[in-house]
Amino acid sequence: xxxxxxxxxxxxxxxxxxxxxxxxxxxxxxxxxxxxxxxxxxxxxxxxxxxxxxxxxxxxxxxxxxxxxxxxxxxxxxxxxxxxxxxxxxxxxxxxxxxxxxxxxxxxxxxxxxxxxxxxxxxxxxxxxxxxxxxxxxxxxxxxxxxxxxxxxxxxxxxxxxxxxxxxxxxxxxxxxxxxxxxxxxxxxxxxxxxxxxxxxxxxxxxxxxxxxxxxxxxxxxxxxxxxxxxxxxxxxxxxxxxxxxxxxxxxxxxxxxxxxxxxxxxxxxxxxxxxxxx
Amino acid sequence: xxxxxxxxxxxxxxxxxxxxxxxxxxxxxxxxxxxxxxxxxxxxxxxxxxxxxxxxxxxxxxxxxxxxxxxxxxxxxxxxxxxxxxxxxxxxxxxxxxxxxxxxxxxxxx
Numbered sequence: 001x002x003x004x005x006x007x008x009x010x011x012x013x014x015x016x017x018x019x020x021x022x023x024x025x026x027x028x029x030x031x032x033x034x035x036x037x038x039x040x041x042x043x044x045x046x047x048x049x050x051x052x053x054x055x056x057x058x059x060x061x062x063x064x065x066x067x068x069x070x071x072x073x074x075x076x077x078x079x080x081x082x083x084x085x086x087x088x089x090x091x092x093x094x095x096x097x098x099x100x101x102x103x104x105x106x107x108x109x110x111x112x113x114x115x116x117x118x119x120x121x122x123x124x125x126x127x128x129x130x131x132x133x134x135x136x137x138x139x140x141x142x143x144x145x146x147x148x149x150x151x152x153x154x155x156x157x158x159x160x161x162x163x164x165x166x167x168x169x170x171x172x173x174x175x176x177x178x179x180x181x182x183x184x185x186x187x188x189x190x191x192x193x194x195x196x197x198x199x200x201x202x203x204x205x206x207x208x209x210x211x212x213x214x215x216x217x218x219x220x221x222x223x224x225x226x227x228x229x230x231x232x233x234x235x236x237x238x239x240x241x242x243x244x245x246x247x248x249x250x251x252x253x254x255x256x257x258x259x260x261x262x263x264x265x266x267x268x269x270x271x272x273x274x275x276x277x278x279x
Numbered sequence: 280x281x282x283x284x285x286x287x288x289x290x291x292x293x294x295x296x297x298x299x300x301x302x303x304x305x306x307x308x309x310x311x312x313x314x315x316x317x318x319x320x321x322x323x324x325x326x327x328x329x330x331x332x333x334x335x336x337x338x339x340x341x342x343x344x345x346x347x348x349x350x351x352x353x354x355x356x357x358x359x360x361x362x363x364x365x366x367x368x369x370x371x372x373x374x375x376x377x378x379x380x381x382x383x384x385x386x387x388x389x
Binding site for chain 1 (some may be wrong): 312337338339341343344345346348349351352353354355357358359360361362363364366367369372374376377378380383384
């Protein structure tokens, strides 16, 4: 029984952690800007995105639960592909923007030079938070619904386990906020930047998988190698790792090219950003 | 940004369009609170096929396989399916992501 409950704690935490990473890091970044009206504005957009995301998560979950049989397989694939690819693009854009303006955001905003650009970026923040919460949130809602609707194990302790998973998720969020406050900003930014870029890589990989599934992108080869002996990409731990990094145990050429091109693109983009700032 | 939102909602609408009935070789899989039957599935290689998922349990299940590039949430008591367009010869795994510690299923494409 404790195994079952452990799974509930883990699934609830895991389903929330991806959205919490995105929202938590963005919130910590904004908090670093200090108590300026612009940072407050950014936070409003961020949390509005979270709120709308929660509503959308419930709507999506209800669709999955009650109309799941009616939904077209290809339609769902297309929907998921567009959600993950847009989210990935927004994450990369956000990281580049923070690199360029993180330090100088306050001053530039005061001068009004970057104001209209910031306006567009706040909407990006809104959509990013919305997508992050809606995507994983819908699965959490389905999962919790299953527990509340009465599982085969004791409902009371299941609800307790789900609540514990939720508490752990919130603790993870606070850990991020503390990190943002007490670690050196350079270190915190570096680490969270890499986490976000890895997450975006995983979203790109998942997007390509959906496109392959739809027959839009071809599979260029059989699996090139097999590292599932070292680390599987399924199951509890492996699935978690692949969800946060885009890891594949048996990648084919299409996946490999996608992953390589993504990182090449990101590295070039960040180099250019840094060079521009130095100039 | 408006374009993005529009695209998102357009695909949401596409996603709600009714599924086509397809005449594909179909393989039934039962998912019951973390127990999947059968644990081994033989499917044709290089041809489309369908896996029909019957969730006979009281908790939701999530069919998930990175190798088959599919994930699908199935409500308790519901029937859903995934269409796999083609896989080359080999062995693939899938599992129930809502019961991640339960045994995985091997799909053998011949």
